Amino acid sequence: MSFLGFSQSGTLKGVILDDTKTPIPNVNIKAGENGTATNENGFFIIKIPADQEVVVSFTHLAYKSITATFNLKNGEEYEFHPIMNESVEQISTVVINSKERDDVEGIISLNPETIRLIPGANNGIENLLKTLPGVSGNNELSTQYSVRGGNYDENLVYVNGIEIYRPFLIRSGQQEGLSFVNPDLVQNVDFSAGGFQAKYGDKLASVLDITYRKPYQFGASLELSLLGGSLAVEAISKDSKLSGILGIRYRDNSLFVNAKETESNYEPSYADVQTQINYSFSDKLIVSFLGNASINKYNYEPQTRQTNFGTLENPLALLVFYEGQEKDKYETLFGAIKASYLLNDDLTLNFVVSTYHTTEEEYFDILAQYRLGEVNSNIGSEELGEVEFSEGIGGQLNHGRNDLDALITNVEQSGKYTVENNDFEWSIKYTNENIRDRLIEWEMIDSAGFTVNPPYSDNFNNQPYSPYEGPLVAFENVSAKNETTIQRYQAYLQWSKRTTIGDNEVWFNVGARSHTWTVSGEGIETTTQTVVSPRAQFAIKPNWKKDMLFRIGGGMYYQPPFYRELRDSSGTINPDVKAQKSFQVVIGNDYSFKMWDRPFKLTTEAYYKNMTDVNPYTLENVRIRYAADNNATAYAYGLDLRLNGEFVPGTESWFSFGYLKTEENIDNKGYIARPTDQRLKFAALFQDYVPSLPKMKMYLNLVYNTGLPGGSPSYADPYVYQNRLPDYKRADVGLQYVIVDYNETHNGWRKPFKYLTVGFEIFNVFDTQNSITNTWVRDVYSKRQYAIPNYLSPRVFNIKTSMKF
Known part of the structure; x- marks a missing residue:
């Protein structure tokens, strides 16, 4: 016991x-x-x-x-x-x-059990990351996150040391479905927000390093809620040589989407199966297989929408009537075989082969006919809230036939050698990326019965204010077909050592990685480029009465372009795009202390990034579109604070604060805010229980982010029109009653359970209207354009139960 x-x-x-x-x-x-x-x-x-x-x-x-x-x-x-x-x-x-290694490397370790318990619209590791300082996410339905001014494509994700890829065509958070990482299978979660070692790949922002657990006995867990369910089973053979864990998940976001202001027929289907199998051939050789099959389907048929906005003196509303539908499908297959050979106590060799295949489809034809009008604000009227006078009418037709097929294969040999407290790590890796892509998109806009040409064209028509006799063209039109191959050769070598200077403990890490890539394809001129990234970290733990740790890290960080970064807004591939370059410095301090006879830690980090050869991009919802040109420079600096500890005995909670400023200079026009310039961030993760009823537990997830630059018309020049979205405010609460706790014994119907809980969750407790983008509508009378916010999910209730056998 x-x-x-x-x-x-x-x-x-x-x-x-x-x-x-x-x-x-x-x-x-x-x-x-x-x-x-x-x-x-x-x-x-x-x-x-x-x-x-x-x-x-x-x-x-x-x-x-x-x-x-x-x-x-x-x-x-x-x-x-x-x-x-x-x-x-x-x-x-x-x-x-074991926590010393994470502290000196500036890594935050997250408890997998906390990940499963904390409420959130997208329950998973990314939900917990967004409570950390420097990590931002303004869409609760999305697993995407930005770190210290970087975009969603600048984050590394590893599972068991194998790099994980995301779907390409996703443009809306509600389309994403499931994150690759299955929380039911996780053993360790390490996260670094910058200044990471050379052993991690070539990205500019962060590293999420996940380790799945190896089973040591039979076990099963099941979770059910109104949002779906998950099942995990693990087992081991009698001779302990063969072990495996299997996870199955199903997700249905209709609970959130049906609560929005747009009435629709919505049929989502997000499911995946994931497994890890380990076999010990001997005490020196272990081979493991990691596999994942995911199918995300998104069928959407909007019907009507009414959005009220304006002021009390001049209340306005947008009414939209829809025809048509959208059908999206994202299917991914992933498999990796890893062999680890312990040559002796000092030398370990690893060999990894992995393949990622994704087929993605986006098909939509949606006609939206709108009325912009004044709202009846007479409290005594039977037509209160109804639009009684139209100031603008029009329509919008969106068409898309987008297909993508990507096959990515990796072969890697890595190892670690230890001699006299010196650790040497290395890797040689080859990657082949074959991507076939077809983009067919166009948009027609009608205002007051007149087709609107794109405002950036030479033939912009200003109807109905002035007559127009020129040709009519689509407001937006993209048509492209690409077949691109990217071959990459990567390698790194790093050295680390723990020693003492006087009475002080110190830790060193120095390393460098190289990356050579070749872009080729049909109608593309073959190009080859190479970059080298030196990186270093140093930490010291003084022999003081107070438990303090100081560290500094940084170096040159390159991000060679992935396929999406090579493709401009018209769908054309530019093989000459260079790697974005960032010089980074991160200075940190950990102060561990006791308060109320319980442990606490205050972590402080200041950082600075100087970026050149920047590839500018626009961000709409979670869709990123690049200029495919290194025509900008940028910088980012900020301060992150996190206080974590046992505010309530027996539970870990934390409070996070972050300040960030990031700007870019495009074509030497001057510095303006980048799309990820989220100035202030506050978050809290709080766990509590009822003293008189300790099995009744409460979990609070609170996030406040100042508004991002965004919500501008897609055609607007950011140097002429800079607009910020409203601040993002959200609180999620979960209440859980533990019927059977670990290490308890019960008879009767509770006997089979090792753990059993029931509870409910309230998402967006205060029913805050957060918006992610704006819809722009013209008023035929005043010649004004109105920004009508596209709101995210309102207050939603969920019921769930968790059990382990």
């Missing part, structure tokens, strides 16, 4: 083997007066007090005992796999403290 009653605790688990790598059952594990024993597969799990040194002993009649000291942080899970010997006494006096 594991520990019960600790207000703050970490979890120690693992498999105990003998010298022939055979699991040992019935090993006694003791920590103080409490303990547990291994099962038939040699597996154990035990909770120990957090933030203090705890001595744990492992004993068995047939083997020599092992003693080890652990110091885990609250909520941390640590794996310990000792080998028990029959004849040689084993002694272990090293204090195992």
Whole structure:
């Protein structure tokens, strides 16, 4: 039986083997007066007090005992796999403290259990990331996020050391469906917001490094809610050589979309299957397979919409009547095989082969006929809120037939060699990207019965204010067909060392990576470019009474263009696009202290980025369109603060604050705000429980972001028209009652459950009207253009239950 009653605790688990790598059952594990024993597969799990040194002993009649000291942080899970010997006494006096590596590298570690519990419209790892300083997201239905002024394409995501890709054609958050990362399978989550090591790839903003867990016993979990459900099953063979975990998810966002002001027939279908299988051929060779199959379908048939705006003195409304529909489909297949060979205690070799295939379709024909008018504001009138006088009428027809087929293959060899406290890591990687793309989009706009030509053309018509006799063209028209191949050769080498200077602990990391890529294709002139990125980090922990850690990191960071960055707004491929370059410096401090006899930590980071060869882009909802030209320079600087700790005993909560300023200079016209210039950010993640009813738990997710530059007409020159969206404000609350908790025993119907909860969630508690874009409509009388906000989801209620077997 594991520990019960600790207000703050970490979890120690693992498999105990003998010298022939055979699991040992019935090993006694003791920590103080409490303990547990291994099962038939040699597996154990035990909770120990957090933030203090705890001595744990492992004993068995047939083997020599092992003693080890652990110091885990609250909520941390640590794996310990000792080998028990029959004849040689084993002694272990090293204090195992896994959080030190993350601290010196400036990495934030997130508890997977917190990810699953915190409420959010898109429940997953990205939902939790948006509560961290420097991380922004203004669309709760999207898993996309920007970090310290970077856009959505500037973030690296790894699962088990394998880079993960996102769909290409997604333009709206409600189309995205499921994130690749399945929270039910996650063991560790590490996140770095900048200044990361050379071992991570060539992006400018951040790294999300996920590790899926390896099973040590049979287990299953199930979660059901009005938004869908998920099932995870894990198992291990009797000889412990073969283990696997399987996750199945289904998501339905109609609960959010049907609550919006646009009435529609909406049929979403988001589902995926994901698995990790591990096989130990020996104690030196382990081979694993990571696979994912995802199908996201988005069928949308809008009917009517009414948006009220304006002022109390002049209330206005936009009424829209729709015809047509949109049918989108995104199918992805991903597979990776990884072999790890432990040559000896100092040298580990890895070999990875992975393939990512996506086929994406966007088909839509939607006719929108609108009326812009004055609203009846007479409280005593039976027609209160109705449009009684039209100031503008018109229509808009959108057509699209977009198809994309991408096949990306990676082959990589990496390794790690340790000698006298020096760690050397390296990698050589080859990538082949084959992308076939067809874009056919056009938009016709009618205002007061007159077709409107694009305002940036030489034939712009100003009807009905003045007659026009020239040719009529589509307001927007894109037609392109591309077949592009990109071959990449990447390599890195880095060295790190932990040592002391006087009484102070110090840590060094120096490395560099190179990236060579060749762009070719039908009708494209073949081009080859190379960049080299040197990076370094340094951390020092002074021998002070106060627990302080200082670090600095940075270097040159390049982002060689991916396919989307090579394609301009007309769909034309420019193979000569250079890698965007960023010189970064990040200075940080961690101050760990105790308040109310509970642990807390204040993390402060200041950063500066100087960017050249910048590829400008526009951002609409989550759709990014590049200029495919390195015709800009930019900068970003800011300050991030995060205070986390046990504000309530036994639970971890945090408060985040971020200040950011980022601007760009396009064609030497002067500096203006970038599309991601989110000046202020405040977020809070708070966990609590009812003192008189500790099994009733509360979770609060609070985010406030100042408005982004955006909402301008798509044709507007940003140097002439700079507009900011309203501030983004959102609060999500979840209440959960624990019927069966871990390490509890029950009879009757509760006996099969290891864990069982029921609860409900309130999304957007204060029913705040957040907007992500604007619809622009002309008034035929005053010749004004009105920005009608496109609102995100209102207040929504959800019910869910979670269980583990």
